[in-house]
Amino acid sequence: MKKLLIITLFSTIGFSQNNPNSGYWQQHVDYKMDVDMNVKNYQYKGHQELVYTNHSPDTLKKVYYHLYPNAFQPGSAMDVRLQTIADPDKRMVRSFKKGNEDVTESRISTLQPNEIGYLKISNFTQNGKPASTKVVGTVMEVELNEPILPHQKTTFVLDFDGQVPLQVRRSGRNSEEGVALSMTQWYPKMAEYDFEGWHADPYIGREFHGVWGNFDVKITLDKEYTIGGTGYLQNKNEIGHGYQDKSVEVKLPKKAKTLTWHFVAPNVHDFAWGADNEYLHDMVLGPNNVELHFFYKNKKENIENWKKLQPKTVELLAFFNKAVGEYPYKQYSIVQGGDGGMEYAMCTLITGNRSYGSLVGVTAHEFAHSWFQHILASNESKHEWMDEGFTSFISDLAMEQVLPSKTKDGEEVNPFEGAYQGYRYLAKSGKEQPLSTHADRYDFNMTYGIGAYSKGEIFLSQLGYVIGVENLMKTLKRYYNDYKFTHPTPNDIKRTAEKVSGANLDWYLVDWTQTTNTIDYGIKNVSEENNMSKVTLERIGRMPMPIDLLVVYEDGTQDTFYIPNTLMRWEKPNPFPIERTVLEGWDWAYPTFSFTTKKGIKAIVIDPSGLMADVDLNNNTWEKK
Numbered sequence: 001m002k003k004l005l006i007i008t009l010f011s012t013i014g015f016s017q018n019n020p021n022s023g024y025w026q027q028h029v030d031y032k033m034d035v036d037m038n039v040k041n042y043q044y045k046g047h048q049e050l051v052y053t054n055h056s057p058d059t060l061k062k063v064y065y066h067l068y069p070n071a072f073q074p075g076s077a078m079d080v081r082l083q084t085i086a087d088p089d090k091r092m093v094r095s096f097k098k099g100n101e102d103v104t105e106s107r108i109s110t111l112q113p114n115e116i117g118y119l120k121i122s123n124f125t126q127n128g129k130p131a132s133t134k135v136v137g138t139v140m141e142v143e144l145n146e147p148i149l150p151h152q153k154t155t156f157v158l159d160f161d162g163q164v165p166l167q168v169r170r171s172g173r174n175s176e177e178g179v180a181l182s183m184t185q186w187y188p189k190m191a192e193y194d195f196e197g198w199h200a201d202p203y204i205g206r207e208f209h210g211v212w213g214n215f216d217v218k219i220t221l222d223k224e225y226t227i228g229g230t231g232y233l234q235n236k237n238e239i240g241h242g243y244q245d246k247s248v249e250v251k252l253p254k255k256a257k258t259l260t261w262h263f264v265a266p267n268v269h270d271f272a273w274g275a276d277n278e279y280l281h282d283m284v285l286g287p288n289n290v291e292l293h294f295f296y297k298n299k300k301e302n303i304e305n306w307k308k309l310q311p312k313t314v315e316l317l318a319f320f321n322k323a324v325g326e327y328p329y330k331q332y333s334i335v336q337g338g339d340g341g342m343e344y345a346m347c348t349l350i351t352g353n354r355s356y357g358s359l360v361g362v363t364a365h366e367f368a369h370s371w372f373q374h375i376l377a378s379n380e381s382k383h384e385w386m387d388e389g390f391t392s393f394i395s396d397l398a399m400e401q402v403l404p405s406k407t408k409d410g411e412e413v414n415p416f417e418g419a420y421q422g423y424r425y426l427a428k429s430g431k432e433q434p435l436s437t438h439a440d441r442y443d444f445n446m447t448y449g450i451g452a453y454s455k456g457e458i459f460l461s462q463l464g465y466v467i468g469v470e471n472l473m474k475t476l477k478r479y480y481n482d483y484k485f486t487h488p489t490p491n492d493i494k495r496t497a498e499k500v501s502g503a504n505l506d507w508y509l510v511d512w513t514q515t516t517n518t519i520d521y522g523i524k525n526v527s528e529e530n531n532m533s534k535v536t537l538e539r540i541g542r543m544p545m546p547i548d549l550l551v552v553y554e555d556g557t558q559d560t561f562y563i564p565n566t567l568m569r570w571e572k573p574n575p576f577p578i579e580r581t582v583l584e585g586w587d588w589a590y591p592t593f594s595f596t597t598k599k600g601i602k603a604i605v606i607d608p609s610g611l612m613a614d615v616d617l618n619n620n621t622w623e624k625k
Contacts (some may be wrong), residue, residue, distance in 0.1 A: 015271040019486035024489060027051040029190050029213030029484075031271070039180065039277075041114070042140060042164040042173045048188060050156045052148065056193065060148040063156075063193075065140040065202035068185035071203045072172070074109050074166035075138055078204045084115040087445045088207065092169050092340050107168050109427050115353030117165030117172070120189060124158045137537045138203040140188070158464060160188055169205055172347070175352050178297060180225070181275040182337035184344060194487060197616040199379065206386070206448075207380040210269030212485065217271060220260040220590045223252060226281055228295035228335040229273030230345045232263030241536070242281030267328075269377055269484055273346035274337035286317040288326065293333040296352050305356045308318040311333070312360050312402050316367055323473065324371045325480040332370065334363055343391075360403055361395075369394040375484045383490055384448070385513065386440040389456015392419065394476075396457070414610055416461045422454035427518050427615045433511040459512055460612050465611035466508060467501040468572045475500045503570035507544065517542035521606055522619030524592060533601045534592045537563075541615065544588040546572065547605030549571075550608045556623070563593060574611065600624075 004401045019026075030051040037044040054060055071078040084105050094105045121140060126134050132143040146153045155240070164183070167175040171184040185208065191200040192209045199209050215231060228242040236243035239259055240250030252259070266270055274295060280303070282294045292313050296306045313334065328517060329346050336352035341362040348366035352359070372381060372390045380387040396415040405413040414420075426432050431447050435455060442448035466470035479496040494509040520541030527534045529532045537547070547563040560576045568586035574580045586593045606612075606620040613619055 002258055003058055005125065017359075018482070018484070020482050021492070024486065025055040025057070025195075026213050027055055027193055029211045031213060032216045033187060034218045035187075037181070037219065037275075039222045039225060041277075044162045044164070044182075046160045046162065046187065048156075048158050048160065051153055051192060052156060052190065053153045054148045054150060057150050059150065060193070060548075061146075062198075063142045063144065064191040064198055065142065065347040066185070066189040066191055066200070066203065067119040067121070067135065067138050067140055067160060068137070068189070068203045068390075069096070069119050069165060070138045070170065070509050071205075072108055072111065072117035072540055073190070074116070076108065079106050079201050081191075081204045082108065085445065089169070089445055092205070092348075098476045102239075107166075111166060111168075114473075115166045116163065118161075120161045121188060124156070129154055129420040136202075138605070139191070139483060141200075144445075147287065147606040158188060159585055162186065167339060168339050175337060175339065175351075177336065178278075179274060179276050179337045180193075181273075182349055183229070184272040184338065184342065184349060185270075193625065194379075199381065201381050201440065203446075204440055207384055208270070209379045209381050210296050210377070212256040212267065212269050212377070215263070215265040215268060215271045217263045217265075218260055218424070219263070219273070220258050221275060222277070223256060223259045225275045225296065226277070226279040227261050227273050228279070228281065228293055228333045229263070229347045230271045230333075231267060232331060234262040235260075235591075236263055242283065254428075256317045256399070257555075268345035268374065269296030270345045270374070272347060272349065274335040274349055276336075279336075280306075282307070283574065284314060286314045286332075287321055289330065290327060291331040293331060295333065296336040297354075299415065300353055302354075305354065305359050306352065306444050307365060308356055309359050313363060313367065315330070315402045316364050316398055319401055320368060320371055320394065323394060325484070327370065328375065328484070334367075341366045343373055344570075345374050346370075357403060361399060363392060364395040364402070366396065371480065376480060377487050378483075378489065379487060383400040383435075383440050384452040385435045385459065386488075386490060386493065388452040388457055389454075391619035392453050392457040408548060416457060416611075419454040419457040419461070420610075420613060421457055423613055424615055426455070426550075426576070427516070432516045433490045433513055455512075461611055462512075462613055463497060463508070464569075465548075465607070465609060466505070466572065467497060467503050468575060471497070471501040472572070501572075503568045503572070505568070507573060511543040515542075518615045518618075519545055519613055520616050521547060521614060522616070523604055523622040526601055526604065526622055526624075530598060531598070531600070533597045533599065534594060534602065535597070535601070536592055537606070538592045539590075540619075541556045544586075545612055547586065547593075548575070548607050548609065549602055550605040551597065552603040553597075554602045557599070559597070561595070 032049040034048040082092055089527045092107055096103055104426045111514045118284045126129055126145050129145045131145045142565050164173040173181050190211050192211050210492045233243050237248045244250050279494040280298050284292050288486050333347040335349050338349035341350040342553040343366045351361050368391045378386040400415040433447055435451055475497040479493055498505050518541040522538050524538040525536040545566050546565040550559040550561045552566050562582045564571050564585040566587045583595050
């Protein structure tokens, strides 16, 4: 793997686009920002210079910026969505009794003028000349004063005034745990333009999509505050706060009331930070000398858990490096803040008043996002399952290694069992929507959550059933190596799996992600005649699968059978320690499939691995009575 070259950021060479798809291109941005934060009224002023490189074959006459803080205002699209969706996010509402009536109230709807979030843009220019801007909710539309031709650059300059909202969702001030500043999605951010066009989605509480680039950010605020977040601190021996080299004694000017922190971040598509005047800051070295930084409130009851978290984070980094690919940056920060856990470039913001197991679990999940969202930057607004699902898959595997589950009988634990249970509930609820649904457009938060996380996770775990676990893990490594620092699509993970295994998998991608077709196979009949046994299976669900079958004979011996799915034009390697029999393929058009054995049968099990997401397990086993 090519090592990321950390330089004093702004090279004219541009940005490596190593995506193997013929004709692939992606846009590039270079941000330079100076920000002054007032920690008394939570308002900030900033100046932004953005060099935009148009790598597309298109001439651009408009661009779009995200102004995410504008969502935290009464009457915003996010506020209205909270008031109209059947199951609003509990973190974003208040529930109480009004007379005999149960009332749910959007927390955004009651924000006062000094509590709302906003970004106000002024002095916008393109190449030194004013350009026309129009703000619509959380998006600013810009009519360019001159088109950006293919493979040309332009420079945008603007000033912005912001206010940090009371913490409602992800970003904000004064969280329930007392963290002063969770500065996420806080700056005017260029929207993504790709082969599908512009992705200028309004912000209503879901996920993000961003343009790859370099950031040079200076943040000025009260000298008592410690900052943790994206990037590399350039003036650490002037700032101190736990960043300084061991041999350096930092002496801050006594009369100075503020410090200016200077961060650079190469090859990222976001920049986030948290700040508080009570942060403790620890740093430990992980594999490849990656600095792992920990920022957490100085609360006696939490310190022990945060200290114990640190060696586990080292283990997590080692696991992800081995299972997926090497982490390319030289720092990662775990920052107490936000409203749960959310991933950002080189950092995560998580709530910190947790049990030890919960703290390790949320860190495992958010850290894993670095590989699947901040290095493999799929469009998680359109393909949320690729990020949340793949992250859940690898973090569940990691957790089973760093904090193994304990069972009374000592049986091996299926780390994905929770995902299968969640998916089966959703499939039977009547509320499921295809994973191709835009993240903002799900009818229920429950449908989005189980779909993106659980069904997305099963896409991979079940792919291990379809092509073999060894091929699956090879697929993940090749996918990461081929598509890192680009914007892969669902077809890219499918094609990678096909190249690794040799199987045809279009049917799998289509049925699992673009439909709500379910898998349901059953043992329809077992009959005996002339010392022979005839087994008849049936396909009840719409989605086809290959079938692994375990047969236990009356004499105590066992056989395994494999029934290929003819759509694959391929047979997976034998996953069992005993020899198997490969039967003829089962074509999707045929509702039943029969075969015979030369012995009397005692019991049959469809998919003894448990990795096939059959929605009805009651008909997957048969036992002679």
